[in-house]
Amino acid sequence: MEILILLAVVVVLLFAVPDIRRSLITRPAFGFFKRVLPPLSPTEREAMQAGDTWWDADLFSGRPDWHEFHQIKAPQFTADEQAFIDNQLETLLTLLDDFRIVQQDADLPKEVWDYLRQEKFFAMIIGKEYGGLDFSPAANSHIVSRIATRSISAAVSVMVPNSLGPGELLTHYGTEEQKNYWLPRLADGTDIPCFALTAPEAGSDAGAIPDMGIVCKGEFDGEEVVGIRLNWNKRYITLAPIATVLGLAFKLYDPEGLMGDEKDIGITCALIPTNHPGVEVGERHLPLNQAFMNGTTYGKDVFIPLDWIIGGREYAGKGWRMLIECLSAGRGISLPALAAATGHVTQRMTGAYAYVRQQFGLPIGLFEGVQEALGEIGGKNYILESMRRLTLTALCDGKSPSVITAMTKYHMTEMGRDVLDAAMDIHAGKGIQLGPRNYLGHGYMATPVSITVEGANILTRNLMIFGQGATRCHPYVLAEMEAAANPNEEEGLAQFDKLLLNHIGFAAGNFFGSLWMGLTGAHFNASPMSGPTARYYQQLTRMSRALALSADMAMLVMGGDLKRREMLSARLGDVLSHLYMASAVLKRYEDDGRQASDLPFVDYALQHHLYSIGQAFDGFFANFPNRFVAWTQRFVIFPLGIRFKKPTDATLQAIAKSTMEPGTTRDRHTFLCYWREEEDDMTGHMELAFLGMRKNADVYKRIRQAVKRGDIAENLNGDALAEAALAAEIVTAAEATELKHVEALRLRAIGVDSFAPGVIEQRRFYS
Known part of the structure; x- marks a missing residue:
């Protein structure tokens, strides 16, 4: 007992008496911190100081405030923005023939360029006092996304002047003389x-x-x-x-x-x-x-x-500094808008195609192999749209969260690539053969553009997300770095001393908190919501605490080497990213009124993100250079093992079924996808065939049963199918007439474009 009392007295003296603490603890710790501090180049330091933190700081702290998070209001369009979306945007979409733009003219038509200038599509971020539209990031994103579902080339042409460039730089930093001269000229299209x-x-x-x-x-x-x-x-x-x-x-x-x-x-x-x-x-x-x-x-x-x-x-x-601050906002709008467009198009059109395209007398979407791919498309599209909305919420609130926009750009463009790959697998030849009816080909070829620009994805993942997140989002590290960089040694020591005790308490709380949550499976964690999503909040809070612990341990043990160990730091960046994306999904689910039909999509997303977090931690522990510290972290965070699983087959099948069901859920999830009610339209031909077949689902069911009985022959289609069904009294005369029309739509939808000899060689598709 006397020894314990003596130890307690020693601890109190060490930490409670300022002079003793500074001499025996703070000064050695300060010297160690300065030695291991990652060296920052001037450009890195400016990048570190640019932008804001937002929900990412909560997630990095290990103590996310979910109640406050759900108080954040999603942005709404103004009356002017909605009018522009309903009128000018819809008119522009009717003018876009992407196959002609890309394959023949290699340029937008003059009437499109003129319309873009006339209606100020290049002036969405320019203030009204200079003749611009002064639209919000939410409106900007919606407009670019919807254009991108029609033509990537047109979307990029609109996107760039409204992203990092002269308009934004002048707005934020230009002199009054520069603004007054250039901004009106940029707004009315006089200058490009x-x-x-x-x-x-x-x-x-x-x-x-x-x-x-x-x-x-x-x-x-x-x-x-x-x-x-x-x-x-x-x-x-x-x-x-x-x-x-x-x-x-x-x-x-x-x-x-x-x-x-x-x-x-x-x-x-x-x-x-x-x-x-x-x-x-x-x-x-x-x-x-x-x-x-x-x-x-x-x-x-x-x-x-x-x-x-x-x-x-x-x-x-x-x-x-100017470029970093402007890029952090643009990175959260422009390329994510293209990725969101990809998700909306692939889910709507692939779901339709999987129902329209038949094999062995059944829609291919009823086969489990196709359902797996459909489930991935629908699940990731739900994540894409959720992430787009949450990031826009921050930007519309006047924030410029550099870490969040880096995560958004990287993960949305990568998921855009994933859903396009899955869509191409399902469409097969329909996606490969270019022509006026191919709605995937040009987007598929454009995907690497988004991957490489505005910060290449390899750099963004390996250097930016955790590199900036570890300092900007951590509650103490940036302040400690500033103290260490103070040229006045004693002044810096005093600053560091104020932070040290708090940091030690923070680290100890994360250590024991992670161990408790790991042993109890986080079942005792509070959740802001009841019902089917409550368990997800508990696990995300647990993983947030785990990230805070591992980030501290990595910076303490590796110091400046962590900057060069990109594979390790990228895995911690992945944990932060998946926490953010999972948060976005849960917030969307609440903001949309907890739609029961969305639950399979939410389940997919949270299962996917938690599994990905587990895999990132597993790779981090397996490759951490100090094996004792690695083992300790693994035991504290996952004392019972990493038990997160991939999305279940049942979840994927439920999503696949939803993508092939017309109605409000499909419309809500794919509202950015543009299509015209025309049989020759790029996306309209597939949508009309899908809706026609769904409307006549009972007719097709009766025909399949008749084929099984041998009442009508197999492998009939088009008019022959309708006439055989009528002759066998499977359908009425009216149903036969409707069936002929739907069959014509179906055959057109599963068909691909072909061209007469010499047309492709001369690239003269249009007279």
């Missing part, structure tokens, strides 16, 4: 913008761009002024071939000190008319059989005045 960042050897790492500007004196408008002499070589620049104004990112140097004492000023952004002497645009790339304008821009010894820097001289050298 592009933004040139990527160079041949500098893609996602903007800090490596070789393009440079030298501050010097030169002639402009007949006068000698201080300006910048620029040299650049950019590629992959969307809209560059037709742009009239070029946003340019470059490194700025001032060797003669004409702007001040700083010689290496840093990354800077400028706005340059493309007709300015020395600016070269016009050459095109051919991005994977798409028709959107993408190309190169060059400049050699191009002299511009200093006031062409976006934001003026004050913003020289601040370009990287």
